[in-house]
Amino acid sequence: MSSLDNIRNERIKKLEALRERGIDPYPPKSTRTVTLQELEKNWGKESRKKSVIVTGRIFAMRGQGKILFFDLKDENGSIQVIARANNAHHFQRDTENLDIGDFIQVSGKATLSKSGEKSIDALKITMISKSIRPMPAERFAIKDDETRLRQRYLDLLMHPELREMFRKKAAFWASIRSFLISEGFLEVETPVLENKTGGAEARPFITHHNAQDMDMFLRISLELPLKRLIVGGFEKVFEIGRVFRNEGIDADHLQDYTQLEFYWAYADYNDLMTFAQKMFKQVIKETTGSLTTSYQGNKINWGKKWQLIDYCKEFKKAAKLDPTTASIEQLKSKAKSLKLDFDKSYGKGRLIDLIFKKTVRSKLIQPGFLVNPPIEIEPLAKKYRENPAQVERFQIVAGGSELGKGFSELNDPLDQKERFEQQQKLRKAGDDEAQMMDEDFVTALEHGMPPAAGFGLSERLFAVLMDKPIRETVFFPTLRPKK
Numbered sequence: 001m002s003s004l005d006n007i008r009n010e011r012i013k014k015l016e017a018l019r020e021r022g023i024d025p026y027p028p029k030s031t032r033t034v035t036l037q038e039l040e041k042n043w044g045k046e047s048r049k050k051s052v053i054v055t056g057r058i059f060a061m062r063g064q065g066k067i068l069f070f071d072l073k074d075e076n077g078s079i080q081v082i083a084r085a086n087n088a089h090h091f092q093r094d095t096e097n098l099d100i101g102d103f104i105q106v107s108g109k110a111t112l113s114k115s116g117e118k119s120i121d122a123l124k125i126t127m128i129s130k131s132i133r134p135m136p137a138e139r140f141a142i143k144d145d146e147t148r149l150r151q152r153y154l155d156l157l158m159h160p161e162l163r164e165m166f167r168k169k170a171a172f173w174a175s176i177r178s179f180l181i182s183e184g185f186l187e188v189e190t191p192v193l194e195n196k197t198g199g200a201e202a203r204p205f206i207t208h209h210n211a212q213d214m215d216m217f218l219r220i221s222l223e224l225p226l227k228r229l230i231v232g233g234f235e236k237v238f239e240i241g242r243v244f245r246n247e248g249i250d251a252d253h254l255q256d257y258t259q260l261e262f263y264w265a266y267a268d269y270n271d272l273m274t275f276a277q278k279m280f281k282q283v284i285k286e287t288t289g290s291l292t293t294s295y296q297g298n299k300i301n302w303g304k305k306w307q308l309i310d311y312c313k314e315f316k317k318a319a320k321l322d323p324t325t326a327s328i329e330q331l332k333s334k335a336k337s338l339k340l341d342f343d344k345s346y347g348k349g350r351l352i353d354l355i356f357k358k359t360v361r362s363k364l365i366q367p368g369f370l371v372n373p374p375i376e377i378e379p380l381a382k383k384y385r386e387n388p389a390q391v392e393r394f395q396i397v398a399g400g401s402e403l404g405k406g407f408s409e410l411n412d413p414l415d416q417k418e419r420f421e422q423q424q425k426l427r428k429a430g431d432d433e434a435q436m437m438d439e440d441f442v443t444a445l446e447h448g449m450p451p452a453a454g455f456g457l458s459e460r461l462f463a464v465l466m467d468k469p470i471r472e473t474v475f476f477p478t479l480r481p482k483k
Helices: 003-020 036-041 091-095 145-150 152-158 160-182 223-231 269-288 311-319 328-337 348-359 413-428 439-446 460-466
Strands: 051-064 067-073 078-084 103-112 118-129 206-209 214-218 236-244 256-265 292-295 298-301 307-310 368-371 387-391 393-398 401-408 452-458
Touching: 036 051, 036 078, 051 078, 051 118, 067 103, 078 103, 091 118, 145 152, 152 160, 160 236, 160 256, 160 269, 160 460, 223 236, 223 256, 223 439, 223 452, 256 269, 269 393, 269 401, 269 452, 269 460, 292 460, 307 311, 311 348, 311 368, 328 348, 401 460, 413 439, 452 460
Parallel strands: 078 118, 307 368
Antiparallel strands: 051 067, 051 103, 067 078, 103 118, 206 214, 236 256, 256 452, 292 298, 368 393, 393 401, 401 452
């Protein structure tokens, strides 16, 4: 029998002993008059020497005989508990079945110990949740990453700085929501299940709708339903929601994640760049407390004026090819020379994007707008007014990553249908990430959509701000089931 089994069996015996005495080790309710953080904050005002009831988990136990010391913690605070045989009415009964990891309720007085440590002098200790398994070792996260992510609750339990990161993540999304609402945008919800999925180039997840006996897709983007709302008369809408992409795992990508998209009638991508920079600076300052952050050893200054980077010019410099006129054969030859993996079904747009990411984007560290890429890589943006071989799209780039994307929205239904048809040819050639034909969306455009700008960002931005791989910034990343 393993040592863990022995510990577990001993704790179950203590659990049974409590029940034999008529004590419920998992009562339906507990009582506390003050949190440990509040107690700390008001120490020396009204809390000291006042009778209080606190709750929390035991993180350490010391002493023996007629005096015991516990380190008690709740979500935001900690305190020492002193249990004395001459204080408590049922000292032995209250303490003999306690273990590190148990949740307890302590009634007593706030006081200072002989060494000057803030403490609760316990009059009564009540079990409110008996732990059966022991707490993890102190250096738990370093020893076993797989267990740390699989049993994320233990990682959170042992590392308050990790809990603080997730509080920052909540502040990140709250800041975005607050900014957009203050600018007159309406928050909406659109369906997660779709008959046709679009708005991005990605392989979708497929599920089955039993009631209507049909296969459906989990959305890969929020874009097309939100644009339908612009057709429907709304002028400023946004959604923060989950999207699902059945593709690879790396430091920048997850298969299900939270994304923001907003759409703004009567604006173009130039308006959007000014607006997005303002939003980013406010959100980053409110999330991190600064406009300078670190990512992979680089300092990123978000406070300076962002650079404007021409996609096609940078591509020409790096690849010695004009992406607007290069043939598929030339692009494939260049990709091979760079030792890039690509599928034979790849069209011109995907090859351009692959080469660009390898040769240019990884070197773009300071914040900037990457503008006007070739039309083949963006089927949902308006043609660039100065060159119809390009589109009015920008990507926000920093730290070598794309952190947001916006464009002047394509609202010409005939042009949109033609681009969907080009995407269909790519799908038939084997590119299962090419966009699907969405006749209903084309029909919506035929009813008329005003000029509009659209923008999206994902929680990748938060991961870059925290200088962590993206799966480290979600509570429960997807893992294979443990065999």
